[in-house]
Amino acid sequence: MNRRVLxxxxxxxxxxxxxxxxxxxxxxxxxxxxxAWWNEAVSGFRTEELIAFAHAMDRVGGGWVAVYLVPVxxxxxxxxxxxxxSGLFAALCFLASAGAVQLLKHLFGRARPxxxxxxxxxxxxxxxxxxxxxxxxxxxxxxxxxxxxxxxxALWIVLMALSRTFLSVHWATDTIGGxxxxxxxxxxxxxxxxxxxxxxxAVEEAADSLDDTATH
Numbered sequence: 001m002n003r004r005v006l007x008x009x010x011x012x013x014x015x016x017x018x019x020x021x022x023x024x025x026x027x028x029x030x031x032x033x034x035x036a037w038w039n040e041a042v043s044g045f046r047t048e049e050l051i052a053f054a055h056a057m058d059r060v061g062g063g064w065v066a067v068y069l070v071p072v073x074x075x076x077x078x079x080x081x082x083x084x085x086s087g088l089f090a091a092l093c094f095l096a097s098a099g100a101v102q103l104l105k106h107l108f109g110r111a112r113p114x115x116x117x118x119x120x121x122x123x124x125x126x127x128x129x130x131x132x133x134x135x136x137x138x139x140x141x142x143x144x145x146x147x148x149x150x151x152x153x154a155l156w157i158v159l160m161a162l163s164r165t166f167l168s169v170h171w172a173t174d175t176i177g178g179x180x181x182x183x184x185x186x187x188x189x190x191x192x193x194x195x196x197x198x199x200x201x202a203v204e205e206a207a208d209s210l211d212d213t214a215t216h
Contacts (some may be wrong), residue, residue: 006142007191013184014100017177021108021125021141024173026055031113035171039113042166050166051117061129068100070136085197089189090139097135097185097215101128104181126179127170133160134182142190143197 024032031039059065071094078087105123112124121128137153161175171179 003191003194004069006187006194008189010184010189010191013180013187017104017126017181017184020173020177020180021110024125025110031171032173038165038172039115039168040055041169042162043115049177050187054166055118057160058105058167061104061132061160061163066129066132070132074136074139075097086143087174089143089197092193092194093135093186093189094138095163097131097182097191098128100181100185101126101131101178104177110171110174113168113171117167118169120169124170125174125177126181127161127164127174129164130157130161130170130175130178131182133157138183138186142186144195 009128055195071091074090075087078084105121105124105128108125110125111122123171134157137150137156141150141153157179161172161179164170164175165172
């Protein structure tokens with residue numbers, strides 16, 4: 001993918017995340033009309049099987065599994081495959097995404113739905129689980145530009161987002177913000193590091209090239 005496209009796509013995703021968070025927390029009714037409608041709609045579709053599936057997604061998409069286990073397994077797999085640059089790129093994406101999620105949670109401090117079915121941490125916007133899913137999906141989409149990987153990644157993000165609203169632990173717009181943030185972080189880092197990841201070279205060379213791209 002063209003580096004200019006990666007750069008501005010990443011900037012756009014992150015900017016949209018900030019704009020959405022501001023709209024939801026500054027001067028608008030809580031909950032947002034779309035969020036209230038969706039939260040009520042999904043509550044009517046709860047069955048024991050779907051609740052069990054959503055709980056499984058909750059465990060896989062957050063906590064020590066998503067924050068530690070999955071990133072470590074991905075990084076180790078890249079190192080074993082002698083793709084240490086890809087492993088470093090993935091590690092930076094995971095760290096940056098997790099940090100950005102916590103920053104925005106504390107910046108916006110949005111309240112979660114009152115009828116949530118699981119306990120969770122402070123701040124509803126953006127969804128950390130959905131951001132984790134988007135980060136993982138976009139790391140693989142960037143490093144392995146296959147249509148099937150992108151379809152699988154999109155499906156993973158959608159399922160994670162749906163599971164979060166199904167448990168009423170997030171508003172629908174929280175999951176949109178999480179997906180945008182996770183994608184944006186990966187795209188921004190890819191715009192800077194992808195040439196270095198794909199071929200031997202210096203990080204400084206990649207940074208200089210990014211500066212040239214942004215100024216043209």
